[in-house]
Amino acid sequence: MLDLKLRLYLILVLLVCAPLPLASCKREQRQFEPPPPNPNPVITMSQLRPGAQAPEALIKNPAEDSAYAVSEGKRLYTSYNCSGCHFNGGGGIGPALMDEKWIYGSEPANVYATIVEGRPNGMPSFRHKISDNQVWEIAAYVRSLSGQLPKDVSPGRNDDMNVHKSEQASEEKKPQASGLPKSAEQP
Amino acid sequence: MDRDRTTRALQLRGFLVLATIMLNGCGGLQSAINPAGPQANHISKLWWLMFYVSAAVFVLVMIFLFLAIAAGRRHAALADNAPELMPSSESERKKHNLVVSATVLTTVILFIFLLESFLVGRGLTAELAHKQGVVIEVTGHQWWWEVRYLNVDAGSIFTTANEIHIPVGVPVTFSLKASDVVHSFWVPNLTGKKDLIPGKLSTIWLQADRAGLYRGQCAEYCGYQHAHMALWVFAEPPEQFNSWLQTQIQSAVQPANDLQKHGQQVFLSSACVMCHAINGTPAGSNIGPNLTHLGSRNTIAAATMENTRDHLRQWVTDSQQIKPGNRMPPNNLSPDDLRALLDYLQSLK
Numbered sequence: 001m002l003d004l005k006l007r008l009y010l011i012l013v014l015l016v017c018a019p020l021p022l023a024s025c026k027r028e029q030r031q032f033e034p035p036p037p038n039p040n041p042v043i044t045m046s047q048l049r050p051g052a053q054a055p056e057a058l059i060k061n062p063a064e065d066s067a068y069a070v071s072e073g074k075r076l077y078t079s080y081n082c083s084g085c086h087f088n089g090g091g092g093i094g095p096a097l098m099d100e101k102w103i104y105g106s107e108p109a110n111v112y113a114t115i116v117e118g119r120p121n122g123m124p125s126f127r128h129k130i131s132d133n134q135v136w137e138i139a140a141y142v143r144s145l146s147g148q149l150p151k152d153v154s155p156g157r158n159d160d161m162n163v164h165k166s167e168q169a170s171e172e173k174k175p176q177a178s179g180l181p182k183s184a185e186q187p
Numbered sequence: 188m189d190r191d192r193t194t195r196a197l198q199l200r201g202f203l204v205l206a207t208i209m210l211n212g213c214g215g216l217q218s219a220i221n222p223a224g225p226q227a228n229h230i231s232k233l234w235w236l237m238f239y240v241s242a243a244v245f246v247l248v249m250i251f252l253f254l255a256i257a258a259g260r261r262h263a264a265l266a267d268n269a270p271e272l273m274p275s276s277e278s279e280r281k282k283h284n285l286v287v288s289a290t291v292l293t294t295v296i297l298f299i300f301l302l303e304s305f306l307v308g309r310g311l312t313a314e315l316a317h318k319q320g321v322v323i324e325v326t327g328h329q330w331w332w333e334v335r336y337l338n339v340d341a342g343s344i345f346t347t348a349n350e351i352h353i354p355v356g357v358p359v360t361f362s363l364k365a366s367d368v369v370h371s372f373w374v375p376n377l378t379g380k381k382d383l384i385p386g387k388l389s390t391i392w393l394q395a396d397r398a399g400l401y402r403g404q405c406a407e408y409c410g411y412q413h414a415h416m417a418l419w420v421f422a423e424p425p426e427q428f429n430s431w432l433q434t435q436i437q438s439a440v441q442p443a444n445d446l447q448k449h450g451q452q453v454f455l456s457s458a459c460v461m462c463h464a465i466n467g468t469p470a471g472s473n474i475g476p477n478l479t480h481l482g483s484r485n486t487i488a489a490a491t492m493e494n495t496r497d498h499l500r501q502w503v504t505d506s507q508q509i510k511p512g513n514r515m516p517p518n519n520l521s522p523d524d525l526r527a528l529l530d531y532l533q534s535l536k
Binding site: 030032033034079080128129130131133134 | 457458460461462474507508511516517518519
């Protein structure tokens with residue numbers, strides 16, 4: 001039999017620890033009522049500006065914290081036929097989205113601006129065609145293609161090419177450089 | 188005394204109300220024991236067989252239970268509570284026979300059920316191969332039904348949503364598909380359930396012998412708004428069905444006045460066009476329900492609401508209030524644009 005003091009102490013510890021797992025609920029939290037759209041979103045078309053370079057104010061994408069929002073972005077990516085030009089991230093008619101080369105910047109705000117404003121040589125503008133929070137969801141998914149989102153948020157099981165390792169992947173084996181020319185490696 | 192009578196009257200009234208509600212279930216628009224076609228007939232016969240046999244078994248069990256209690260009490264009153272250590276072989280034999288016959292009876296009843304449900308199952312699907320009347324393709328989406336009337340003549344294939352019209356007395360074949368998760372097509376007054384499985388084509392046929400309105404429901408849990416995924420089947424006399432078919436094949440009506448024209452422009456230049464199609468206009472996306480003849484439908488949002496102007500307005504501006512989690516985003520339109528859009532949508536008869 002535990003003495004009373006120890007028992008009280010244990011109960012106290014349990015009470016303090018009980019709400020801790022609640023923190024993990026945030027990842028799957030579904031927000032069906034998006035916040036009212038910002039009437040004057042700050043969209044920069046280019047980072048070129050006269051005078052000294054002002055530090056960019058980074059805009060945080062609200063969708064990047066929620067696994068549900070990113071998977072919605074993935075659904076919309078095919079629904080709205082982004083895959084028509086960018087394919088499953090590998091690119092084709094449009095540039096690839098799963099590599100680290102970003103013509104117009106890789107910050108969430110840059111991706112948002114690309115979708116809303118369009119870009120020269122083919123990217124159409126989706127202003128007023130896609131609702132604001134859906135654009136953020138698509139932007140989050142697009143960034144997840146090149147592995148820029150935390151692993152617990154980005155979709156884990158894709159049917160197509162995946163730039164980051166899938167959930168079930170084992171440790172990758174890289175070829176070891178032996179320092180010898182290729183021809184000398186043969187026995 | 189008087190209070191007693193009032194409570195008893197209240198109890199009686201409560202019972203009557205409850206009974207009426209339950210009886211409503213029997214004659215309802217969505218009820219397996221109010222069959223309106225051959226398949227549902229098979230199923231309801233099986234249901235009634237099981238009901239009567241189970242009721243009889245229940246009554247028998249209760250009778251034997253009370254007999255046993257009564258016998259036990261009589262025994263306790265006679266003897267001086269001493270347990271019967273050496274029962275006579277006569278009473279032992281009687282009890283043994285009773286248990287054996289009850290076991291045999293139970294087994295026979297279960298085999299009758301087995302045979303009958305096997306025959307009903309065969310009856311539901313056996314004639315499928317010969318039955319080709321109207322062919323309708325139903326695709327389950329989260330959370331609505333896409334309905335396509337297939338026809339040998341490609342020009343008369345059309346798409347609608349959530350409301351299925353069928354001719355009375357004609358076998359109708361349903362090709363069932365799913366676009367995202369497993370759904371299940373169930374119109375209890377007409378036939379049993381059939382699952383819609385992504386990547387697989389399932390087929391079911393049914394026939395309505397009585398004209399009428401029958402409610403169907405998704406019968407496989409499919410996500411957040413599973414409960415709001417219903418459909419209506421309109422069984423109509425063939426002439427009425429054919430005239431409906433002829434109007435549905437047509438492209439959408441052209442806007443009749445300036446307000447409707449403006450409404451069409453709003454539709455084509457806003458987010459609507461990304462998901463919905465209106466035949467005869469550049470809008471041709473098939474992610475959401477086809478709106479070519481929206482005005483001719485009785486309900487919207489998978490039979491969630493009646494198709495009225497006010498409901499349509501609520502749905503277009505903020506459908507997440509009505510059916511949280513559904514795929515339609517809120518639309519922030521100016522009052523003028525919204526009025527024109529609603530005018531246009533309602534004109535699509």
